[in-house]
Amino acid sequence: MTMQKREVSYTWRLRETMAEHGMYATTDLVEPLRERGIHLSVSQVHRLVTGTPERLSLKVLSALCDIFATEPGELVSTRAANIGIRKTATDDAPAPPNVAELRPKRARITPAE
Numbered sequence: 001m002t003m004q005k006r007e008v009s010y011t012w013r014l015r016e017t018m019a020e021h022g023m024y025a026t027t028d029l030v031e032p033l034r035e036r037g038i039h040l041s042v043s044q045v046h047r048l049v050t051g052t053p054e055r056l057s058l059k060v061l062s063a064l065c066d067i068f069a070t071e072p073g074e075l076v077s078t079r080a081a082n083i084g085i086r087k088t089a090t091d092d093a094p095a096p097p098n099v100a101e102l103r104p105k106r107a108r109i110t111p112a113e
Contacts, residue, residue: 007083010076012052017068017075026050036063
């Protein structure tokens with residue numbers, strides 16, 4: 001049996017979305033987030049805008065969607081691609097005819113005289 005391996009990735013589009021709404025400074029986002037109960041420091045908002053978060057709470061994502069009147073898919077675009085085929089151990093290949101000869105022989109260690 002062969003399994004197709006897939007690689008998934010994503011693009012964080014918050015900076016682009018902000019620009020589309022006339023917000024060019026990361027600090028422009030601090031107050032709208034506070035109005036929705038998200039209290040982040042200026043540096044946290046800066047990292048959120050300029051970086052690509054590995055983790056993001058759904059509450060923050062929901063607040064961003066509300067601020068920009070958008071759907072999550074417009075803030076995060078995802079991709080998935082096949083990257084190759086790998087064989088699994090359950091492949092249906094028959095055993096070689098001389099399989100008994102391929103087994104290792106037990107070694108005996110004796111003291112040197």
